[in-house]
Amino acid sequence: MALKAVHVSDVPNLDQVHENASALYASRFSKGVEFNKTAYKIPKFLVVGHRGHGMNSLQSSDRRMKAIKENSITSFKAAAKFPLDFIEFDVQVTNDDCPVIFHDDMILFEENSTIFEKRVTELSLSEFLLCGPQKEAGKEGKPLLRKNKDGKIVRWEVERDDSLCTLQDAFLQVEPSLGFNIELKFDDYIVYQQDQLIRVLQAILKVVFEYGNDRPILFSSFHPDAALLVRKLQSAYPVFFLTNGGNEIYYDTRRNSLEEAAKVCLEGGLQGIVSEVRGIFRNPGVVNKIKDAQLSLLTYGKLNNVSEAVYMQHLMGIDGVIVDLVQEITEAVSDMIQPSNPSGEDSLGEGNGVGEVKSKPQFSQRELSFLLKLIPELIQ
Template sequence: SARGVSPLLLRARPSAAVACLKIFKFSRHQSTCKWQSREKEQRRKRKKRGALSVQMALPATTPRAAARCPIAACAPTPPVTAGGRPRELPFALLAERGMMVGGHRGMGMNAVGAPPGARVGAARERENTLLSFGRAAEHAAVAFVEFDVQVTKDGCPVIFHDDFILTQKTEVLYEMRVTDLLLEEFLSYGVQKEPHKVSKPLLRRMEDGRVLTWSTEEDDYLCTLQEVFEHVSPHLGFNIELKFDDNIIYPSVNLNRALQAVLQVVFQYAGNRPLFFSTFQPDAARITRELQSVYPVLFLTEGGTAKHDDTRRNSLDNAIHVCQEYDLHGVVSEVRGVLKNPSAILKAQESNLAILTYGQLNNVREAVYVQYLMGVNGVIVDLVEEISNAVADFSKPDLGQSTFSNSVDIGRKHESFSQQQLGFLLRLIPELIQQPH
């Protein structure tokens, strides 16, 4: 591709490759995007084509669930200014600091069976808990935490990644779908908030099919979306991933019911917190965008590193097309998809879209730096402290120490990596992006 970086160039001329990557570093001032102008244009488009108008219906709730997760008896209304107009919360609120760093499920994911000393998957804190989110909030360089939201059978949004909860009783393994549980049942797993309650053990299935006890150095109880809003610092941004099972074809009514439950909690408790939604489910992204115009909606994609029956999910280019078609605000791609297709960043810029990435390569400082040069807006990482500190260094004023000062003008920034280190990474990238996740 004329706009891409040739693998041959990556192997043979690392310094020239860095210069080429600089082409894709678009202006941070421009990349924050003119969201208010974009919003006006999107409203015009939706009005022209007769955008879907959805009446917010209440999910069924039990009195006990309502006490833990109150849901308003009317449609949520966006926050308003003193003048009575909807208050815009543009994505730029998060993007102001340049490249954003987001904590993956808080301070990082848990991988059961991870060997001692493993860099990824061995977070001390239980993922997707108030403890993990609170620890991430202590790092000033962390812009947001990413977490997974599902809706229980009685209509309460809860924080949990896996589609199924696994437990064991009298040596018998039980596996329950999260969305088939009542709120009280969901909260009964793992460590309990009230000491007198007996907890049910949590297990987790590994990629090879084995089921192991899900233990962490520092445990915390499972929580609801409402509790996260109430107990996590309001200065920490939220990336709310709307979680749906890849193996289920959802009728629109089911998507609407779950999304309405989430939005009702968001509008009631978000306040001034910067947040955005993301999802792998393209129809859920579309409906979320149609249900509200206050918070940005981004489309999650594996960027071509996995194949799905729904072709909208099968490439970074397709993801950008989904954003254009559904008036979304950006893409969150598996990092290898971006490294394979760097010209997509320019395409996203031309469409006024943000580009964020996730994946294990985001725990390699040099790989994150290459994305910084390419103009990626944000990275979701497991090694939160290490990578957030590294990204903070990227934008420090040049103290005369830059190893690139004689070869590449990088905007008078201080870089903490030698040309030899980056050259090695650039030669390695073609091999890295071909490896299975």
């Protein structure tokens, strides 16, 4: 994949990018976290809902992956029913400067029996919202389709569908105590000029600061320069750098390892890293290095839908996980990770009127060291 780097240091007059930016963007902080110029301290093990209640995998035989339309208000509200800390979703900006929530770079829809494929960022807001189910009763939208990994185009059909939405919709309609992990979405195959990045980020920040209020918010992006730039443009919310952790190789070397990701964060004043979980399991020794650098560390990936893998990350000192199976993983975290009673006794269940001990796996330091050595071999 080709991606040309545009370094923030090359952006002229960055302080004048937005009028009174420092005053506007430095006054609001997320509640429930400790955040300053040097560190962002996460006070507990976070569970984050991926694209809300979970991503859609239309080719999957698992009904849970096709239950609710991803990145929708319905998905966000469904996720809010569980003890999540944040929901993660993808934000792009239409050609008339409206931030919308959609994962794929390209949107596929059917019109007059013809399939069209267009970039989300090349559509106007009205054109974008005409795709899929419509909010207005009796109005029919253009059927949405999606391209599977094998290239096959299928209808985007889920059990609980919903219309496409904007970032503003999410702020206005989702429980305000639920945190937002806003992924700043950019296409790997496009070379973005600095003015393009600035336009997109300003449009997003305008909505965030108008409607964010006291909601916990953090930004993340796979695009290193977008992450660095949004950190320059505001100091109210933490910025995390997204990385595949070396699972894929990119033209921009800053994207190719956890070590490079940490370097980007430290040089640009970012607060943390979000890594594909296999990158962590293949190189568990990097976790302590990241923590020693006072960087927060979250993970994403299919392995985060396995409760044992999540618990292992908790033991390793990772700060949180982004998951698709929201109900299953929040229950597992509650059973395995929540602090014990102040008395030190295990909590008791109430099944059938008889107390049931909910025990946590206990590992000695020697056993934990053995598991950390074993995991990279298992991942391979």
